[in-house]
Amino acid sequence: MPIDGTDDAIAAVRAFNRFYTRKLGVLDQHLGKSPFSLSEARVLYELAQRDELAAKEIGNELGLDPGYLSRIVQSFDEKGLITRRPLPADRRQYQLSLTAKGRQAFTRLNLSSQNEVAAMLAQLSASDASRLTQAMATIESVLEQRRTQPAAFMLRSHRVGDMGWVISRQGAAYAADYSWDISYEALVAEICAQFIRNYDAAREHCWIAEVGGEPVGSVFLVKATDEIAKLRLLQVEKKARGLGVGRALVEQCIQGARERGYSRMTLWTQSILVAARGIYKSAGFKLVATEPHHSFGQDLIGETWERDL
Incomplete structure (x- = not known):
């Protein structure tokens, strides 16, 4: 059996995952001392990198449950962070874009995340x-x-x-x-x-x-x-x-x-x-x-x- 299927390898990967998530603080309720959960921050990041993404594309790329993603999108819409418009090819699907307010929110989140990582790296040689x-x-x-x-x-x-x-x-x-x-x-x-x-x-x-x-x-x-x-x-x-x-x-x-x-x-x-x-x-x-x-x-x-x- 290859090494990646052994009990020791599985235990090592799980242990590293627990350490890594604890070290970066992603188990906290909100990410980077922001009002966003980890999943919300990931959606915000994807929207900031590419204009006019379909909601389904984001769900597929991030592996998010459609119902959960729908609630995130609804929350962003209510807060004025995004605009939604139906896709021409399928009006049941929506194309999403960040508003100016949404980009400001991402900028703050991104800066906070960069500062936290920089602080962690500053402790290293x-x-x-x-x-x-x-x-x-x-x-x-x-x-x-x-x-x-x-x-x-x-x-x-x-x-x-x-x-x-x-x-x-x-x-x-x-x-x-x-x-x-x-x-x-x-x-x-x-x-x-x-x-x-x-x-x-x-x-x-x-x-x-x-x-x-x-x-x-x-x-x-x-x-x-x-x-x-x-x-x-x-x-x-x-x-x-x-x-x-x-x-x-x-x-x-x-x-x-x-x-x-x-x-x-x-x-x-x-x-x-x-x-x-x-x-x-x-x-x-x-x-x-x-x-x-x-x-x-x-x-x-x-x-x-x-x-x-």
């Missing part, structure tokens, strides 16, 4: 905070990839040795595919070195895609300003293309930026990187500026893409 967030990312990637990602690959947080792999594979891949010279490898090395030296777990992250335990792709989330996150160094190995790795890395980076409190995201790419540009466009990025330049031994057209979060 920088190395322990990094270990904690990386362990959380590992738990998330192991459990989530079975539900939403193709079984062929998984995403995990960076660890010792990954930066060397990123530098080597980026340099080799762009030399082989686009004849870029070694100055590009030098640029990647500088970016990775800066990421390691200045790493802020609360604002930045790197995700590595793996197939069978072997790295096949990467993406970096770095701080541009307090409000703007930057996506950097997206790369997928040829043998892993077609699996949805690039799209999953970009979506994870966007979600990571939202969770870290950024309001906007930017990236810099080149016009010849057709596949990457397609992923960015489908993920909601818009081309906002272009500039010809000579870099990496080639004449290129640099592009800046942005999107709101």
